[in-house]
Amino acid sequence: MNFEIPNFLPAVPEMFVLGMACLILVIDAFLPDSRRDVTYGLVQATLVAAAGLTLWLMGPETVLTFSDTFVKDPMADILKVAVYVTSFLVFLYSRPYLMERGIHKGEFYVLGLFAVLGMMIMISGHNLLTLYLGLELLSLASYALVAFWRDNSRATEAAMKYFVLGALASGLLLYGMSMIYGMTGSLDIAVIAAQLVAADESLNIPLVFGLVFLVVAIAFKLGAVPFHMWVPDVYDGAPTAVTLFIATAPKIAAFAFLMRLLVEGMGPMHADWQGMLIILAVLSLAVGNVIAIAQTSIKRMLAYSTIAHIGFLFMGILAGTDSGYASAMFYVIVYAITAAGGFGMIVFLSRKGYEADQIDDFKGLAKRNPWFAFIMLLLLFSMAGVPPTVGFYAKLAVIQAAVGAELVWLAIVAVIFSIIGAFYYLRVVKMMFFDDPQEGAEEPVQPSGALATALSINGLAVLLLGIFPGLLLSLTHYAIIG
């Protein structure tokens, strides 16, 4: 049997992150509690260096390695950079939150780094097993992160829910994968696609059977209706720093996961999964936007808003065209940046013993700190999809994809629900600008230096990307279309 030494070069960023995660784990064990900033600094440096490596290795060609289980293409490169950037922001926002609560532990960062590694593998998986391994690495790290504030009973409860439902979804995914493997005889994404094209018609029913399980598992992981029940509970129960993490970068990885599995692998069955995604998209848009109106907790509100955004994401993918995939990719990156800023604002308003997780906590923010009220205004209008913020172009792109696929009715459903969505974002704007601060919270607030800078840059990025959306849009088109 010939044994070939695989080409390690495409996977250098992954190996680097793995090595650093192990190294930091060891270093952190020897650090006193007062020196946790060293861990923080190392983790951030790892992300920066990984971004450097990914950019250095970037190229227009598609490279397969490790017996075709691992792929590096422009989409993978760009999505990985997006994951690094959002994770970097998330860790930056989280630090003051963790410090104030006395839970500034190394585990947070190390688990986060392992989750980042899981995301990278999901993005580059080219084999059902690699994809599954990446997903599990991300999920296990996320469960632990939600639970890591041990003394907090709500967080523990959220972690239990997350774990049980996540494990169920993983089971469904494996079951679906085994069905597909049984019908096509391969775990390799490209081989599966080729087999599907050549597949006998009698295999159609078992294949669709397997496909349903794949789609359900993906819907579970992304939090699409009707598999969304865990999202509000986990977002609300987890410490805000962790919510910040699980609500942002993993969505980028989940997009890649969906692309690899459904588009590259099950692409020939587009007609079958398109219908399933339409149902998921419409339900997510409806339930997410309508139920968000009734929320009093801003974390739950943003959770339902995420569900609605997932509906939009599906709209881009189910169009089944390259420009649709590119628009979905643009959407997910924009979503991650905007959501990071939104949850970052909650971190900014919270203090020890005061979580600021109610919408009412935003009352009168314009009087307490006009600049950050403006930043939050930009973020909210971006989520609502109002120009000149970047959220508008994300919606424009996916609606364009849907109309291009002759799904005008779906585009109309989407815009109707986005009007309903606009209401609850506006309500927060109203509280910030038109209402007086709550009693006992009239004094001005000022975030610490790094948080203030990062939040400002995050908010202004939403505006600047909205005024100059051409570059990022071209980048996503390049990633998908070439």
Place this chain on the structure above:
Amino acid sequence: MFADWPILSLLIWLPILGGFLVLAAGRDAPHVARRLGLAVAVATFVASLPLWFAFERGTADMQFQELASWIPAFNVNYHLGVDGISMPLILLTTLITVVVVIAAWESVKDRIAYYMAAMLVMEGLMIGMFAAMDAVLFYVFFEAMLIPMFLVIGIWGGPRRVYATIKFFLYTFLGSVFMLVALIWMYIQSGSFLIQDFHALQIGLTAQILIFLAFFMAFAVKIPMFPVHTWLPDAHVEAPTGGSVILAAIMLKIGGYGFLRFSLPITPDASAVLDTLMIVLSLIAIVYIGVVALIQSDMKKLIAYSSIAHMGFVTLGFFLAFYIYSNTGDWEGASLGIAGGMVQMISHGFISAAMFLAVGVLYDRLHSRQIADYGGVVNTMPWFAAFFVLFAMANTGLPGTSGFVGEFMVILAAFKADFWIAFLAATTLILAAGYTLWLVKRVIFGAVANDNVAGLSDMNRREFFLMGVLAFFTLLLGVWPAPLLDVMNATIDHLVAHIAQSKL
């Protein structure tokens, strides 16, 4: 000599960047904010004058064009240009902004820098919308201006401001998203977002009707037409004076502009099919809303309803075209109706601005907009009374004022279409006289109603100046509308020639 300057970009970005500068420099210094805000507004106005003087009459081409690539992935360009329809509206915008900035001098006390900044940013966005030749660019400006207006009503408005501003935002947002879907659909068909490419697109009748309805949602809400007008009285009543002025003088015109720029040329056949509906809705606005205005007890609400009725004339003028053609077989009357609607829009810009400012003058003194709280104001404020009566007369369409020109042209066009349409449209002359003069009678004339009115002081120099400027333009346009018509004629003739050709 100005043709090579990026004058439109200057007009868009000078007030926007100036607005942020006012915010930065004037946050803790109200005096700086006021002066800087005025300087930016005046500079923008002066910079907009070359548009009028260097504008080439007699051609329907887009002028002062600027083109730069913006979103290559979707073939969207930063493409600006003006024709005879948009250029006068841009000048109206720059002039009214100066008025609004001066009007806020003393009456806005809370967070003046934010107020000035919001007004200036809004000015830039509105100019951008009028100047955009690319549909996405248009839509971006069209939507973006909701944000500052939302804040202006919500922060500086009256007691029910939150309700009013959210209603305003959601109504206009609701209207515009359907337009977005229509624009995208046309992009898929034509491969370009250039509005002129949309004009050239051949579209089947069913699709045209759907697109027409999508545009109708956007522009009918904005202008506003019956039955989607209900946000306007609420927004007007609660908005601060400056907000009301911008809303009435410019924002309503965006609806009319949209009908001319999008609905008529892109979907002429659907417009021809649905013109009866549009004419009926316009007549309802003119007659029914006129009657509604009669019974208002709040001055601002009365003027708001009067605005809706006057905008009914604008839509009537625009959509008479097909009716006239099927009646007389020629398109001459169509140009008259459209030109009349345009003149009416500009004229209403001056008159409604003046009327809302007049209410603002009274409100600043007595903090009431109720008609019942006033009476005999002429005894204590003679100058104010003189202006008020002048603008009231203009509002009723008295010959010699700008209000007459537009209404007369539209009614004339209506006669070519159908006697009964003209008859119903002409009732406005009576209804408007009814509600406006009755307002004058109750507020201005009669005995001094109470001690508050007895203690009123007349207008100061600043208020006098504002009223004087608006009175000047109202009378100028009333006695000599030819320059305005000259500017618009070529564009309107081109438009009529375009809609005369079926796309089916």
